[in-house]
Amino acid sequence: MASTTWYAVLVAVVAVAIVASIRYALAEVFPYWILKGQKHSRPHVVTESYAGKTILITGAHGAFGSRAAKMFKNADTLVLIDLLDCTALKEEIEAECDAASTKRPNVLVWTVNMMSYASCAELGRKIKTLKSLDHALLTAGILSFSRRESPEGWETSMQVNYLSSALLALFILPVLKSSASNPNPPVLTMTTSFGIYPASPTMSNTSRPGSYLKHITRKDRFSLAQMQEHMYGKSKICLLYFARELAARVTAAQQANGKMELPVVTITSGDPGPAWTGLTQPNQEKLVPRLIQNYGSRDPQYGATSLVNSVSVGAEHHGNILTDNMKSLPHPSFMERASGQRYQQRVWDETRQELEANAPDIKAVYATLEAC
Template sequence: MASYGPIVAAAAAVLIAVIFYGVPLFLKEYFPYWSLRDQRVAKPTVKTESYKGRTALVTGANGAFGSRAAKIFASRDVETLVLVDVRDCSPLKKEIEEEARALQKTPPNILVWQVDLMSYEACQELGRKAKELKNLDHVLSTAGILSFNRRESPEGWETTIHVNYIANALLGLLLLPVLKSSPGNPNPPVLTFVTTFGIYPSSFTMGIPKTGSYLKKLSNNKDGLEQGHQYGRSKALLLYFARELAARASAAAKGKGMRKVTINSADPGSAWTGLTNPNKEKLIPRLIMNLGARDPQICATALVNGASSAEDAHGKIMMDFTTAPYPPFMERKSGRIAQQRVWDETRSVLEEKVPEVKAIFDILDAQ
């Protein structure tokens, strides 16, 4: 009779190897739960004591994070606060002014700008308005959407890709030449994009096509699994873009083609908000959210700290008390290839639709 001992031993060895080596590798690639765990218990506080004399611009200012971030800037004596959203921010402006007066403080000069991020023309108009600002110390781009069903923008892009990636990239480019520190600000101005843990589980759906447009491949998705990961995919594109933009801006500043600007991304962590509340009806997303969900005020604090970073935060991902690594797939050779592909395709799209960005891209070409 054959002995099953060696077979059982071999199977046990394989199981142990999977548990001790395979599972950690899988989690590192697709589900770094430790970052969610750490964020859940972290309670960052605002690092900058005063924004006196400075100007801060917040997109998505009516959102859970954007509105709270705007109030943080206002509570720390920012001189000019620009509220940007697709919806009218006048009620938020009134709230901030009333809260300041209740504390017997002078409210900041608050500008309310409405912009439809699915419109190239509206983004251009925002860029033109920004040129009228005397200084621009902090730009915090919180604007974004989470769509559970596929829809297309008037320009033919899936809406999540258009708003979360294309529009944010365009606004970053248009605001880059405008960023200028106020006389009392000892650091370079800061441009901060918002990133997310959701990039990790979305990465396995982000393979590069052998032919055709990478952006169009991700945009021409279907409902179901791909749409479920579309938020993370759009944020992965934005993280690629932000890292490339930071590298090119550094080179341009050394070549004196543009002034020095700190460009980074900030991970606010997760929270139950109007954007994420629909996930409460879905078991897996709800369990993942509950693992890391925290007070939106803490998330906003983390974002404000990111947008207030010193020069050494350039090109980095800011997370509470430290910096976070880039996802493993972005660090591999294939990730660097994808990043260049994203940059080149984005440039082609934007130069066709918004010709004025060509001059900005040309400056960023200075290596």
């Protein structure tokens, strides 16, 4: 009888452990309801007109960036930025405006090599020449399926998706200034991804000595934490930590200057959801990524629409993650815990050290943010 009781207790304990593990996995590593919601959503561009406004888009040659560029109706100036020449996209936009008998925007085509700090700094100097900047949408990114290193010595996903994107965000920040016809604060939007969830267990060990960013991207041993498949998600986690910290510091700096109202610059993170694009096409050859991609994917036009809305919101969305039709998503629970706050601070501090050492012009922007 006693043995039967102990057996029943053991079974109950195991069952509870299994249920708890499944709930943890779903909440922390694969919150499927986010993908499900995006897959069946059909967002539309909420803002009717961008008349008089200046919009900047990085990754403008990509699936999301190129589609987004065509949605900024009646814009005064469009700045298209990519490694690849966006002249063909400029001509498409102009042809579509002519066909619709609408005013052509002034389309500027600039290039940048996101593998190079020097190229990003050169672009930063160009950005300073803009008289106003209402919306800055950063979509540039890569999905690297084999490990390579940038000329700067970083794994390429971390270089492009995080470090160089953060550097450009900082160069853009002081240039953000609403045009005369825009009564709302300008918006800076960085692109996030569902990929942060499966990559989150690989972001531990902040107590290790040395560089945390180097640790999570190192190649000296094979383990779950070093799998190349997680590099994209890790880079996006770092970018989301950066966006959160930047938003908080912008708010604090404004308050330190005696401005207690909503910030004069709105910073958001836009989640376009999965789509089969040139970037993700190699996932067709990988079973699990293909299944996940198929589960959540929709036409990239909808993801681009979501990003356009994410960079068009009001100041009440400052610091938020935005998805379809300006709907806010909660930050992942792993970011909200005390450990997540430590990771965020460490990512911010190490990023500052890296960027100031390699792009000295950015020191002035960091100094402004230290007003808090």
